[in-house]
Amino acid sequence: MPDEHEELAEHLRRLVSNRLLDPLTILLESEAATATLQRRVDRAVGEWAAQLLGPDDERAVHLCARLLAALYPDDGPFNPPETWWRTPLGQVVARRVGHPGTDHVPYATAGAMLGITRQGVHDLVNRNKLARHPDGGVTTASIRARLARTSGGSR
Numbered sequence: 341m342p343d344e345h346e347e348l349a350e351h352l353r354r355l356v357s358n359r360l361l362d363p364l365t366i367l368l369e370s371e372a373a374t375a376t377l378q379r380r381v382d383r384a385v386g387e388w389a390a391q392l393l394g395p396d397d398e399r400a401v402h403l404c405a406r407l408l409a410a411l412y413p414d415d416g417p418f419n420p421p422e423t424w425w426r427t428p429l430g431q432v433v434a435r436r437v438g439h440p441g442t443d444h445v446p447y448a449t450a451g452a453m454l455g456i457t458r459q460g461v462h463d464l465v466n467r468n469k470l471a472r473h474p475d476g477g478v479t480t481a482s483i484r485a486r487l488a489r490t491s492g493g494s495r
Contacts, residue, residue: 349389351428356381359411392432400436408433408440417441422452435487438480444473445480453483
């Protein structure tokens, strides 16, 4: 069974290939045009995974921002589907950044970020283990704090 580093590295390799390199290959009508970039990505993903999971919070947050900007460009705020939070990158972003686009999220999104059900989020809010936001939902700061406690902090 792959460890978290290997799983994250493979996930990043697939994301960069599918979202960035494959469209360029199609546009340029040439696999040779992107082959060097693919080899460079294949070498870089292990280093990226190590940085994202490593002890340097500032470096990890900066890399999260770069990856999200490159992989999910949009004119609007970053608002991924709930299933995205269960991906290896989504889990790292949840731990390192919280939700980069807002200071609070609906209970369902909080559940996806925490890997629990919406009802589980309700229970944690009622037990004061997560902070309710005045505008509704749960604060992303309390989600990050919970993830830090339950995962042993930054890895």
